[in-house]
Amino acid sequence: EAQVTQNPRYLITVTGKKLTVTCSQNMNHEYMSWYRQDPGLGLRQIYYSMNVEVTDKGDVPEGYKVSRKEKRNFPLILESPSPNQTSLYFCASSRGLVKGYEQYFGPGTRLTVT
């Protein structure tokens, strides 16, 4: 089954404790992206990757890191989480954006930083 998976689905952590949210897709997509969703603000892009070893900042990259060492995986790293990073996070993948290829989203990771 074609899908995007994220782990963990729920995470409660404390300020400053490094964490990684994994994202994996099995569709051989070149484009992958991370978003955060906050009430009233909609989805905002954190980072995206056009292909292996190619990453770029989205609209809200501060406090986040990503890597793309393999085509299927695109982990999101919070080196020193803060309470303002409490949010619902989505990973997504696509063959590309320009030609209208569909973007597939993962199930989401709800992160709480205390």
Place this chain on the structure above:
Amino acid sequence: KNQVEQSPQSLIILEGKNCTLQCNYTVSPFSNLRWYKQDTGRGPVSLTIMTFSENTKSNGRYTATLDADTKQSSLHITASQLSDSASYICVVSYNNNDMRFGAGTRLTVKP
């Protein structure tokens, strides 16, 4: 400034009724426009994707329209069902690799 505005913010309708959601955008140069349905706590799921040359696209009871001249799109839902209760998000791609998301319209369908 590249923006996507959706209206209304929220909408309550009775089961079986039709409704129309609006999306206005200012992004340029336009690549394509997508409508997503997002159930509470879950990832968005694509309903339609429209490019510059497409005026209308349907997916079952969902029909999206696009007016590239006025930079407006609408999503019309026919004969609503309880399962249509969700947030509907308009997303516009531009500049080849950039995207802008609308804040969404929260639709509630009541029996």
